[in-house]
Every structure is written in C-alpha cells, then in structure tokens.
Amino acid sequence: MKSEVEIIEAIIDGDEKALATLYTLYSEKIYNTALSYTKIGEDAEEITQDVFLKIFKNVLKFKRESSLNTWIYRITVNTSLNYLKKKNRFKIFNNRLINSQSIDFHHPGVLLENKEKAAILYQVIDCLSKNQKTAFILSYIEGLPRQEVADIMETSLKAVESLLQRAKRKMKSELEKIYPDRRKS
Amino acid sequence: MDEEKEKWVEAIFQSMKDSRRASPKPELLSKINEKIHFEQVDFVPFTKLRYGLVAAIFVLLVNSIALVYYVQNQRLNYKERTFMNVYNESLINSYQIY
Numbered sequence: 019m020k021s022e023v024e025i026i027e028a029i030i031d032g033d034e035k036a037l038a039t040l041y042t043l044y045s046e047k048i049y050n051t052a053l054s055y056t057k058i059g060e061d062a063e064e065i066t067q068d069v070f071l072k073i074f075k076n077v078l079k080f081k082r083e084s085s086l087n088t089w090i091y092r093i094t095v096n097t098s099l100n101y102l103k104k105k106n107r108f109k110i111f112n113n114r115l116i117n118s119q120s121i122d123f124h125h126p127g128v129l130l131e132n133k134e135k136a137a138i139l140y141q142v143i144d145c146l147s148k149n150q151k152t153a154f155i156l157s158y159i160e161g162l163p164r165q166e167v168a169d170i171m172e173t174s175l176k177a178v179e180s181l182l183q184r185a186k187r188k189m190k191s192e193l194e195k196i197y198p199d200r201r202k203s
Numbered sequence: 204m205d206e207e208k209e210k211w212v213e214a215i216f217q218s219m220k221d222s223r224r225a226s227p228k229p230e231l232l233s234k235i236n237e238k239i240h241f242e243q244v245d246f247v248p249f250t251k252l253r254y255g256l257v258a259a260i261f262v263l264l265v266n267s268i269a270l271v272y273y274v275q276n277q278r279l280n281y282k283e284r285t286f287m288n289v290y291n292e293s294l295i296n297s298y299q300i301y
Contacts, residue, residue, distance in 0.1 A: 034236065037235075037236070037239075038232060041232050041235070045226070045227055045231065045232070046224040046225070046226050046227075047224065049224075049225060049226065049227040050224040050225050053225055059225075062225075062227070063227050063228065063231055066227055066231060066235075067231065067234060067235050067238060070235045071235070071238060071239065071242070074239055125219070125222065125225060126223075126225045127222045127223030127224055127225045128218070128219065128222040128223075129221060129222055132218040132219070132220075132222070135214055135215050135218035136218040136219055136222070138215055138218075139215050139216070139218050139219065142215075158216060158217075158219060159219045161220070186216065189216070190212050193211075193212050193215055194208065194212070197208055197211065197212075
C-alpha cells in the first residue's frame with residue numbers, strides 16, 4: 019500500500035497505475051459527495067470525472083499543507099457547487115424536470131429501514147444555503163469530523179458548528195411542515 | 204405529540220448514518236483515462252513557465268518603449284508641422300508682386 023506522498027509523486031511522474039490507486043481510494047467519496055449535491059447519478063459521475071481531471075492537472079499545486087483527503091474533498095465540493103450553479107442557469111427552462119428528479123431521490127446506499135426518511139432528508143436539504151449545505155453534507159452524510167469539515171471549507175471549527183446549527187434549525191422548520199402530512203398518511 | 208415530532212425530526216437527520224457509500228459505474232475509470240489522454244493533459248514544469256514569463260515581460264517592455272518613442276515622435280512631427288505651416292503662411296503673406 020503506497021502512502022499519499024508516494025501516490026502523488028507517482029502521478030506527477032505520469033504513472034497510470036497511481037491514478038488507478040487514487041481512483042480506488044477516492045472515487046466513492048467523490049461520487050457520494052457529488053451525489054448528495056446533485057441527486058442525479060449521471061451528474062455525480064460527470065463531477066467525479068471533472069474532479070479526477072482537476073486532480074491530475076493540479077497535482078503540482080498540491081502543497082501538502084492539508085491532507086490529500088481534505089484537498090480532494092475541497093475540489094469535490096467546489097466542482098459540485100459550480101456544476102449546480104451552471105445547471106441552475108437553465109433552471110427556468112427545465113424547472114419541472116429538476117424538481118421531479120430531486121423529490122424522488124433515493125440514495126442507493128441507504129439502509130432499507132431508513133429509505134423513506136433519507137428521501138425526506140434529501141428533499142429538505144435544498145432549503146439550505148450553499149455553505150450550510152456543504153457543512154451538513156460533509157458532517158451528516160459523509161460523516162467527517164467537524165475539524166476536517168472546517169479544513170475543507172477553509173473556515174474555523176466554530177463557524178462550522180454555527181453553520182450546522184443554523185442548517186438544522188432551517189431544516190427542522192421545513193420538516194415540521196411535512197410532519198402533519200406524514201401523520202395523515 | 205411534540206416529543207414524537209422531535210424524535211421523528213432527529214431520525215430524519217440521522218437517516219444517512221451507517222449507510223453505504225454509493226459507487227460510480229465501473230467503466231468510469233476508463234472514461235477518465237480516455238479523457239486525460241484525449242485532452243493530452245501534460246504538466247508544464249515551472250522552469251518552462253518562468254522562461255515564458257521572462258519572454259513575455261521582454262516583449263511587453265520592447266512594445267512599451269516602441270510606443271513611447273512613437274508618441275514622442277508624433278508630438279515632434281506635429282510641432283514641426285505647425286511651425287512650418289505658420290512659417291509658410293507668413294512667407295506667403297509677406298510675398299508681394301512688384
């Protein structure tokens with residue numbers, strides 16, 4: 019098993035196997051994070067492709083001040099947000115399509131007993147601002163420690179905690195609107 | 204009732220806990236490799252970039268000097284031309300046919 023530094027150096031040397039090793043280590047993390055933002059498999063794959071291309075192009079810029087994991091997550095978050103921004107420019111034209119896709123999203127890895135609840139979670143996640151959404155996805159869906167979330171977002175631990183608090187408050191009020199409907203059914 | 208609602212909300216927040224990570228399609232790696240080869244992404248070493256930067260600065264400097272000279276030259280020409288015009292005019296004015 020190669021270390022992070024060895025993998026990076028091998029990629030710089032143009033070693034294709036090193037890229038494959040990096041893919042094995044990180045593709046699921048990247049894809050999963052992108053999927054939480056887009057809720058569409060094809061879009062998440064496109065983002066995953068872009069992220070690997072960016073890693074390959076910018077590997078020389080990796081300063082090793084942060085861990086490789088943090089750096090890759092940072093690229094993933096930025097690529098996903100930019101992808102959504104681009105997509106939202108055309109939202110006026112295909113608003114209906116996007117809405118119908120996001121409501122019915124079922125994460126393929128979720129436990130069977132949590133399937134319905136997770137679908138509701140993904141439904142209300144869209145009420146969050148960009149930063150709140152990132153903090154929530156990285157903490158609650160990716161399960162990363164708060165400090166690493168702060169490193170990825172290049173902010174302080176306190177700021178992340180405050181973002182999460184506000185995110186949960188906002189989502190809670192959205193969930194409370196859904197709750198009575200759920201009781202009736 | 205409220206307690207039940209609170210529990211439900213918390214259960215929603217925790218619904219992704221212990222879930223598996225979703226995987227992309229297996230052919231994605233070969234797609235990425237293809238894209239890398241297609242775009243012919245190659246690393247530009249910093250030394251090369253440095254030479255390029257020096258060359259660009261040199262070209263910019265030469266162009267700036269040329270521009271300064273051109274502007275100065277234009278001004279001189281203009282001054283000369285206006286002087287000659289006045290000189291010629293006065294010559295014509297003072298010319299008398301006897």
